[in-house]
Amino acid sequence: MREYRIVCFTGRGHHIDKLYSTMSYLQERGFRVDYVCANNAVNNHSFEEPLVRKGVPYESVYDYLDDAVMDRIERHARILRERCDAHILERRNLFDYVSEFWARYSFQEMVEAFELFGEVLDRKKPDLTVVLHEANFWGKMMCYQGKARGIKTLSFQEGPYRDYKDNPHFSPFNLLSEYSDRVYLWGRQVYEIFAKVVPDPSRIRVVGAPHLDPYFQGVNEHSSEAIAARRRALGVREGQKVLLFAVPHTTMATGDLSGIIRAVIEFFRRRTDLFLLLRFHPFEGEAFKAGFVPLLSGMPNAVLSEEPKAVDVIQLIDGCLLQESTTGMECLAFSKPLIELNFDPSLDILRGYHKQGLADLVTSPGELDLIPAFLERPETAERRKKREELLEYNLDRLDGRCNERIHADIQELLRE
């Protein structure tokens, strides 16, 4: 049987986290997967680190650099530079809004990545390219270069579409995905947005959330014994309820986020019958986090959660404190109760889970004492129905077979 070859580009941690289960599934079925990464933003967010942590072999696109490629990069970068420079004295141009360092750096890195993706594909000659989302600095270029070479191009989606935040033309969910032969989506919710914008919706497949497959297949590391052992390793005592606090990103929080975090930590300092997993948004700044992490010291019932994937933590918890978060969707998939924190009655959490009837609400530091009661309360039939509807709409089928569907579809695509 012929071995199909995939070049899979991964960037920040969520790329490999979301793609890994699919790539592993395909590898087990005879596909060869070559992971490639690039530099990123003066390497402040190294693309190599998530791959090293995951333990997968990878190459940097810069390993494909040679003098001929370097000359091409220089030439092409010069063409774009001259075009920019011809307009740079016009009022209110790009360079008035973005620091010139960042603009110059980004143009250069764009040309480097574009040329090097082409070089990687020319040398490896894969059958397929894979990216997490096409609407991404690297994803767009990889899909374009693949398409230009007649290679089948696949892109995936992650997270639900948020109509108050995402834009149907300029968001990671859309931007036409014009260079993808297949766009694999989690559920109908995102499909409806894609179908309005994508010129040829026949390329779209609703498959579910593939990264959740292993969890719904009950594989060993997600067994109840393994979960109990991990709770003990964290320091969770018998009978303690574990709560994840999925702290929203500072730019997305409703109300005084610092005040909320401090109140939650103080609450857990008093309530030693509960255990706190404090988890910041993966893109949160270190300086902001550093303001709170020291507050956990000396608390036997609180730890900072630094696991790369939220879903690994969700396995361990009895409930989740949050505002608006994709983590909430994953909690609902595992039937974990949600408790929304909004201490400012004048502000509205736009797509809050409470508003949708899927979470209890805490509106002041004093009300945090209601949490144990919320955790004890059984899920009502009405909430269960809403939860199941929401999950079906957003995550399609939670049957652990997403990768099976993707595999079947890829085989069909390769036969075309």
Added chain:
Amino acid sequence: MKTALIVLNRLEEHYMAMLASVLGEHRDLRHRFVTTTPGLDNLLRQRNLAAHYVGSGWEEGMYDRFDGMDRLSAGPMLDGMVLPGARLPVSHTIFWDRLSQWFNFRRSDHSLDLAEAFEFDLLVAPLDIEDGFSQSMMREAKRRGVPSVGIKAGFLRTKENIDAHWCFDRVLVDSPGDMRFLVEHGKAAPGSVTVIPDQGRAGLVRQLAGNGPALAAEARRRLGIAPDRRIHAVIFCKRHAWECRRLLRGLAEARRSGVPAVRGAELVVQYEGPQEAVDFPLLFEKEIRELRPVLAEPAGNAYHLAMAAEAVIFFRFHPILEDVDKAGRRAILYDPHRFNRSHLMGLAGTGIELRTEGDFDWSALGGPG
């Protein structure tokens, strides 16, 4: 009375000395300071200087970026711009995870409104492409035909600065090398650059050269390296992780093939900053296992290490290489495929050695130990 508008965002000693030199030539002008550094306006006002805070930069509210992307990609600079040799519009890539995340239209518009409202007869501003407001003011002066003076701020000879657009009428820098860099790359006319040497850096070099053996002994003691062991020092910066991997791969090969110069030498990896201390052990686990380098914390003094080393290797042109070279030690710039455009940094007249992957020779780093 005519006005000199002075953009001031930094207070380093030598920068202030250069600023004082410019202002000394324009005593007849009223001085008006503007800053994007919070609090600096108060400091200046306390000294009876007219100062305005204009704010700038990224802040909450980033999600108006969609308007910005529409607006900027439709402007004459980017409209219709495609990647060379392809049909892919530049605006379809460069905003994603790049430019779109980093500006705030409302705030920047406010700063630019202020910039355009200022009346001035001379502009004095930092020569710094990371300082967006200063760059905007420089272009505004050019549009109005108002004379402008740029003062070097930060390190000048970088990959990005080769592409920078500077249109100051006059520029002050602190070294002849910087002057050559600006002139060679067409950033300033030869007669428009004034060099005001940085006495602080000159003093540092004198101190290094004069106390080399003592500083070297101190570095060896700190790192636990015997006096008779030769040292090859690599400064690690996360930005150059790929270059560092190429270098260490070459060193591993040299060790395996028994190159005498590396067999009897210690490899010391000096972290450039605290983040590197976190990242290097993760990214270079395999290399650490094989090469067993001595890892030097960023708090350690890289200059002292340089005095103890056969050679100091870094991946881009950097003041430390320049200073080490001037202090009489061997400084090597390793740029595997001239990827960091190091050959364009005006190295002529210095002893800094530029090495690519094809001509880096570990056996040339000192004799057998």
